[in-house]
Amino acid sequence: LRLDGITQVDGILADLGVSSFQINTPERGFSFRFDADLDMRMDKKGKKDAASIINKYRVEDLQAVLGRYGEVRNAKSLAQAIVEARRNAPIKTTAKFLDIIGPWIRGDRNRYLAQVFQALRIEVNDEMGALEDFFKDAIDVLAPGGKLVVISYHSLEDRMTKNFMKTGNAEGKVEKDFYGHIHRPLKVITKKPVYPSEEELAKNTRARSAKLRIAEKK
Template identity: 40%
Template sequence: MAEPQHVPVLLEESLNFLNVRAGGVMVDCTLGFGGHSLAIAKRLGGSGRLICFDRDEQAMELARARLAGLAQELGGEMPTVEFVGRPFSEIAEVISPGTLDGLLADFGVSSMQLDEAHRGFSFRSDGPLDMRMDTRSGLTAEQVVNQADEEDLANLIYEFGEERRSRRIARAIVRARPVTTTAELARVISAVAPPIKGEKIHPATKTFQALRIRVNDELGEIQTLLKSAGSLLKPGGRVVMISFHSLEDRLVKDSFRESARLGELEILTKKPATAVEQEALRNPRSRSAKLRAAERILKSSMRSAKKF
């Protein structure tokens, strides 16, 4: 298999906000093809520890091979690397409280997943309507598209895709059933929801996003991670989260604000960090990325809780 192309988003910003240092203990909640993990491992050095989560079995194997190559290159300067093939929502079952120097999460679908037609994440190439990050279990997008009633389908397209034409699209999908491939679904959507003037995205983009979020329970996974992330950090430990649409970013922003109010975290990004022009040109996926960071503080020595 040819090595997939993958460019980690906001890499330097992530490393700087994580404050990665030699000998630290770090978690990459979203290993993907290992772009962020490779850079973190180089900074941790031989005395560090890196724990990598991903529920995508294929991505895990590819990243494992990349990191093994780095281990050969660095020799004794490579940290201990552990791979956890579980969703990041289960992190509290694996990591003990107060043990991490840093935690990174880069949400959403990876470019590697988008580029593989058989995974069904994208309409750019025709493939089966799957969209599961963990292909070993769970409903596929095809099952959702063909089994949900029209009202439920419209609601999930509106809520998770923020698509104003959700009822029109849901009606068209129900009439076209069975719909089994990505290209077929994109054609059905385009026929009833043509491009909106001024919008640069394909008419099917928001519906595909909604289905992917539903299939993988992405927002539920993020909410569960946010509940435990702060408690896993040592005092002074950093959490960095990268979002790609407003639903994800809102969850992170609200959670950080509440933790700051309670004196558990100090917010390091009053406004989210975004890609500079050079990165946006080099990697179009980075244009929608928003990075938020916070640091764990001790309640006993906390400064007055900030209000944001």
């Protein structure tokens, strides 16, 4: 926007979903449906890929990634299994990784694998850091009365969005000025998230986890 000389806008729509094109491109390594190198970088110039996380992170760090970003219930056990397996040989492909994950799957297989791969993708691309940066920039460019609309697809994104719209920061911390006035740069429009209708889900099943929230800059 700055390059085009635009300093303020009346509305911002942020769809936080991952590109279906990237997910469905086997060689990118985003999906457990295809055997490929464990990459998952949105930007191919990035230095950190999924393989480096799986093969180099300490067990505590792996557990934290799986637990926080994927909400994997047995994150500790899975992290320990990964570290044990890589002692024999580096884990470089999705097929090899699935062999290791297999015995530790809990509940629905596809859901569990989606959570694990989501956690790695978020860590590889620092998606939460990018989201926080976006929130800060959005406040700067939104004109008073401007609307911020965010569509999120997993609980961590939605929690950060909800916190930001309520308090002005992704952590949800209540901040006050020198006089004790609470800092709230936005007015929440949607008290609860808006979910896709049955009609929309019939046309687009990938929208099933979508949540839409709206706020207005004061």
